[in-house]
Amino acid sequence: MQNILIIGATSTIAEATARLYAKQGAKLHLLARNLSKLERIAADLKIRGASSVTFSGFEGNKIEKHREVIENAINILGTMDIVLIAYGTLGNQKASEASAEIAIQEFQTNALSIISVLTILANVMEKQKKGILAVISSVAGDRGRPSNYVYGTAKAAVTAFCQGLSARLYKSGVHVLIIKPGMVDTPMTTEMAMPAILVAKPEQVAIDIIKAIEKRNDVLYTPWFWKYVMIGIIHLPNSFFNKTNL
Amino acid sequence: MKMHGWGRYPIVDAEVFTPTSSTDLQRRLSLHSGSITPRGLGRSYGDSSLGDKMLSTRWLNHMLTFDQSTGILHCESGVSLSEILEVFVPKGWFLPVTPGTQFVTVGGAIASDVHGKNHHVAGCFCDHVKYIDMILDGERMIRCSQKENSDLFHATCGGMGLTGIIYSAAICLKPIKSAFIDQTTFKASNLKESLDLFAIHEDHPYSVAWIDCITGGNSLGRSLLMTGDHAENGELTLNRKRRVGLPVDIPSALLNRYSITAFNTLYYHRIRGQVVNHHIHYEPFFYPLDSIGDWNRMYGKNGFTQYQFVVPKEAGYQAMSTILKTIVDSGKGSFLAVLKVFGKRNQNLLSFPMDGYTLALDFKIEQDLFPLLDKLDTMVLHYGGKIYLTKDARVSEDTFKQSYPNWEQFQSVRDYYEVKDRFTSLQSKRLGLN
Numbered sequence: 001m002q003n004i005l006i007i008g009a010t011s012t013i014a015e016a017t018a019r020l021y022a023k024q025g026a027k028l029h030l031l032a033r034n035l036s037k038l039e040r041i042a043a044d045l046k047i048r049g050a051s052s053v054t055f056s057g058f059e060g061n062k063i064e065k066h067r068e069v070i071e072n073a074i075n076i077l078g079t080m081d082i083v084l085i086a087y088g089t090l091g092n093q094k095a096s097e098a099s100a101e102i103a104i105q106e107f108q109t110n111a112l113s114i115i116s117v118l119t120i121l122a123n124v125m126e127k128q129k130k131g132i133l134a135v136i137s138s139v140a141g142d143r144g145r146p147s148n149y150v151y152g153t154a155k156a157a158v159t160a161f162c163q164g165l166s167a168r169l170y171k172s173g174v175h176v177l178i179i180k181p182g183m184v185d186t187p188m189t190t191e192m193a194m195p196a197i198l199v200a201k202p203e204q205v206a207i208d209i210i211k212a213i214e215k216r217n218d219v220l221y222t223p224w225f226w227k228y229v230m231i232g233i234i235h236l237p238n239s240f241f242n243k244t245n246l
Numbered sequence: 247m248k249m250h251g252w253g254r255y256p257i258v259d260a261e262v263f264t265p266t267s268s269t270d271l272q273r274r275l276s277l278h279s280g281s282i283t284p285r286g287l288g289r290s291y292g293d294s295s296l297g298d299k300m301l302s303t304r305w306l307n308h309m310l311t312f313d314q315s316t317g318i319l320h321c322e323s324g325v326s327l328s329e330i331l332e333v334f335v336p337k338g339w340f341l342p343v344t345p346g347t348q349f350v351t352v353g354g355a356i357a358s359d360v361h362g363k364n365h366h367v368a369g370c371f372c373d374h375v376k377y378i379d380m381i382l383d384g385e386r387m388i389r390c391s392q393k394e395n396s397d398l399f400h401a402t403c404g405g406m407g408l409t410g411i412i413y414s415a416a417i418c419l420k421p422i423k424s425a426f427i428d429q430t431t432f433k434a435s436n437l438k439e440s441l442d443l444f445a446i447h448e449d450h451p452y453s454v455a456w457i458d459c460i461t462g463g464n465s466l467g468r469s470l471l472m473t474g475d476h477a478e479n480g481e482l483t484l485n486r487k488r489r490v491g492l493p494v495d496i497p498s499a500l501l502n503r504y505s506i507t508a509f510n511t512l513y514y515h516r517i518r519g520q521v522v523n524h525h526i527h528y529e530p531f532f533y534p535l536d537s538i539g540d541w542n543r544m545y546g547k548n549g550f551t552q553y554q555f556v557v558p559k560e561a562g563y564q565a566m567s568t569i570l571k572t573i574v575d576s577g578k579g580s581f582l583a584v585l586k587v588f589g590k591r592n593q594n595l596l597s598f599p600m601d602g603y604t605l606a607l608d609f610k611i612e613q614d615l616f617p618l619l620d621k622l623d624t625m626v627l628h629y630g631g632k633i634y635l636t637k638d639a640r641v642s643e644d645t646f647k648q649s650y651p652n653w654e655q656f657q658s659v660r661d662y663y664e665v666k667d668r669f670t671s672l673q674s675k676r677l678g679l680n
Binding site for chain 2: 012023036037040041043044047048049187
């Protein structure tokens with residue numbers, strides 16, 4: 001039985017992943033902002049087989065509260081075998097272009113608050129000398145693109161932070177997994193018309209995540225083909241890239 | 247975005263809402279003034295779940311409570327039957343009634359009041375529903391059951407989603423000792439033998455026949471009848487076989503009289519003896535087609551429709567053989583058709599099953615198909631039968647109203663709860679329910 005902490009547990013990918021762990025009988029502690037959603041998710045995971053499910057409120061942007069919430073989670077779970085960090089916003093690129101405040105707010109939520117959480121968790125896990133930190137970053141962080149570079153900037157920061165953290169924690173037996181999903185079918189995206197072939201089901205992404213955790217992979221592109229899509233995008237020459245609206 | 251049912255006919259352009267909670271759902275209903283079509287996994291074949299504005303229960307997929315002592319599961323309507331099986335079979339519980347696919351939602355199973363191979367002993371899905379929580383608009387969430395708001399309950403069960411959004415429901419699971427089924431296959435060389443076999447084996451909880459719709463003459467209605475009982479031995483395990491997909495549309499020309507005849511003959515002769523016993527997992531027993539993902543692409547890019555009718559027992563052999571002969575003569579029959587004997591009908595206003603014989607078969611969509619189906623409608627009506635709305639994409643208003651005499655009562659319940667203009671579908675408009 002594994003002890004699992006999920007931060008941002010109401011996100012679609014996190015919930016799909018939690019269901020797979022529930023089926024294995026895991027002990028879960030869930031954190032997210034919306035308590036009524038958490039309550040419903042917790043009841044569901046319990047029925048699906050989790051040996052215990054607890055939850056409490058968490059706000060990414062209330063950085064001063066992070067330590068307290070995480071210490072509470074440790075009290076409940078004891079050792080943490082897996083921590084999944086899955087919260088964030090999709091961001092509004094147009095609004096971020098028009099307003100520096102909004103752009104900085106996006107960065108605050110998607111990068112700075114994650115760095116805060118990771119710093120606290122890293123120190124705990126380093127002492128614990130085991131465990132896996134799985135962090136949802138994004139393919140958007142691989143190259144700043146005109147359609148979502150504010151979001152991409154934050155994700156690039158998270159990716160770089162995790163790369164360094166991974167090497168630091170390696171020495172104490174703690175593993176870091178950077179997860180880079182492509183387009184995923186979520187309540188935010190099902191109402192947008194997107195090419196169906198490119199949009200992954202969260203249930204499939206969740207399977208990829210738990211497999212990557214089991215195999216202790218360093219980086220996961222999910223679905224797999226995004227790895228090659230991103231290699232292509234990274235290598236587009238600027239003379240061409242600048243003319244696109246990717 | 248482009249949307250269609252399982253038959254991939256018709257295809258419409260629609261806006262799709264995907265609420266994530268009851269609060270979110272109610273907020274959207276109050277923001278949106280026009281009419282809405284509810285949709286689950288889109289497994290109804292025709293246009294029952296289609297409209298300009300559709301509301302998908304995709305994200306309303308949480309299990310809310312489960313009572314270990316009674317087996318009552320209360321869950322949101324977007325939970326699928328396959329998820330229920332995955333969670334509960336290992337714990338020794340099974341669905342009280344299941345249709346031929348597990349990829350339907352609880353909401354869809356209620357809206358279609360689906361039946362299964364055990365209809366003759368267990369009735370329809372809704373006969374095992376304790377209560378339903380309905381969302382009627384931005385303010386009203388109403389619980390209905392056999393006792394409470396029973397008019398709304400009997401209209402909603404089998405009501406094709408036209409009485410409001412089914413938010414959640416409590417269903418009674420049944421205990422099992424094994425995930426396996428003791429199956430017996432009997433060979434019947436014509437229709438008379440097929441119907442007799444059903445009568446002889448009516449004590450088995452599950453029975454269904456795969457019937458040949460191509461071969462006529464003395465072999466008209468030859469079939470393989472399968473009966474099943476939940477096994478007493480075997481583990482409570484899930485099926486580990488991987489599903490294969492059908493990634494492309496099969497050119498519809500490949501499905502012709504010759505290929506189908508060959509298939510039917512092979513299928514019939516697959517069973518050599520007159521009686522064969524098997525101990526098989528519930529998945530291949532209940533859901534043989536679920537192992538092929540997207541099998542609906544088999545009928546080509548124009549799509550297909552499934553024609554399922556029921557005729558009363560009194561009309562019996564006479565009706566079945568006349569209709570079957572018309573299908574065989576047309577040469578348009580599909581791979582396999584399913585024949586089943588129903589038990590008694592229930593109180594739900596638009597539920598399909600009634601004491602009698604039902605036959606279901608697929609037809610690929612082609613120009614000269616519709617006149618044939620109209621002809622079959624006339625025959626079904628003549629014998630006092632009806633067509634299953636969940637499979638339908640083309641029945642006329644007249645045919646519907648003659649064969650579903652409770653339609654007026656259904657409308658008055660919709661009027662009473664003020665939902666008639668709120669919840670519609672392409673089908674409801676075609677059938678004159680709006």
